Amino acid sequence: MESEKFWDARYREQPKSWGVDPNIFLSQIDLQGLSSSVDLAGGNGRNSLWLADQGLKAENVDISSVALEQFLERAEQRDISDKCLATQSDATTAKFQLTPELLVIAYLQIPASEFAKAFHNALAQVADGAKVFGVWHAVENLEDGYGGPPSKDVLVSKDQLEQLASEHSWKQLKIENRNREINTEDGVKIAIDVVLEGTLSS
């Protein structure tokens, strides 16, 4: 599979691409009462490792087996292997091991039709009343923001998320663009993300 080979090579060559710290917006959500998470397209695990550090059982589902090997190695180094599970799969058809109370999707940047399949497939497998957190490079980032994919085809819009979210029933839901600061050799740059935070109805 092309995508799998692409991402395996990327993780072999640049294992530090996304760093070790969790996404800033994820690190700000309230985890109280949550005991399990699925991190869809979790890469080599910065978000899952942080969630496991917070005491959650954390399943990382990614298309790249190289990323997942790196995730499990990092979990071992942090002595949290008992909290971490890895599932190698395409997000559009993935079958989770857990029925998570928290679903995280961070920067899964794939074409819109596949993105819709992945989104609905994931939401169909979460626990009743689960919390959902998603963050993506927004379409606005192409012209006005720093970094991120250079193709509009895989950038995500607020409208697109609202449309997808409308097919599910929410107790609360917020979808908005947010600026994220990135430290570079040329100073601080601003990336524009679109963030979804919600709780599904139980």
Ligand SMILES: C[S@@+](CC[C@H](N)C(=O)[O-])C[C@H]1O[C@@H](n2cnc3c(N)ncnc32)[C@H](O)[C@@H]1O
């Ligand atoms: C930009 S990285 C983000 C990784 C991680 N979520 C993070 O924020 O550190 C995108 C991830 O999506 C994964 N990915 C790409 N296409 C995928 C697909 N169809 N199904 C599952 N994972 C996929 C890649 O392997 C990669 O780990």
